[in-house]
Amino acid sequence: MGATCKHGVDERYCALCREAAETEPLRPEALVVTSDGNPALLLRPRSDSGNASALVLDNGVGRLAALGLGGVRPIGPTTGLGSRPQILAQFHAVALQMGYLFHPERALTAREQTDEGPGRCYHCHIELSLEKRSLGCTRCRYYACRCGRCLCGYTGKNYLGQLFSQFPALPIPRSQRLEFVRIVRFCTDGV
16 A cells, blocks of 8 residues: 555545656756766656666767666766766757757747736646746747646637637657656756
C-alpha cells in the first residue's frame, strides 16, 4: 500500500498530488554526464528501476532517452564539456526548438493590456502573461503554460464569449512539451 498524501488519499491515486508532481521543477543535481561523455538532464528519476528519463545532448543535438543511472556522474568544473552556463545554454536552445517554445518579447494577447487583465490556462487556471515570464508557443503564437498546454488543437470560448478553434494540434505529445517547459525553466532560473 502506498503512503497517504496530505489529502488523505493513497498518493498514487490522488489527482491533485499527481498534477503537482508533474510540473515540479528539475532538481539542482539534474545536470549530469553520461557514461559515454555526453551531458544530460535527468527529467524523471525512477528510484525503483534505477533508470531515469533524460534529455541527452550528443554533438549539440538533443534526444529524449531512458538512462541507466549506474554510469552517470554530476557535471563538475573539469568535465571538458565546457562551463555549466555554456552547457545550460545548449540545453536551453535544444528545449526551445524541440518543445516549440520561445520567450515572448511583447504581450501575446490584447486582453492582458486591458482592464480584464491577463488570461489563464484553460486547464490549470494559472495566469499567463509577459509580466509573469510565461513562455510562448511557436505554433499558435499563444502562451504555453507550465503544464505544457497552449492553444494548439484547442476549441473553446475566449473571454468575450466568442467560439474559436486553433488548429492544427501540437506535433509532439503534451507529456514531452511539459518536459521541455521544465528544462527551459531550469536553464533560465540559473540553477
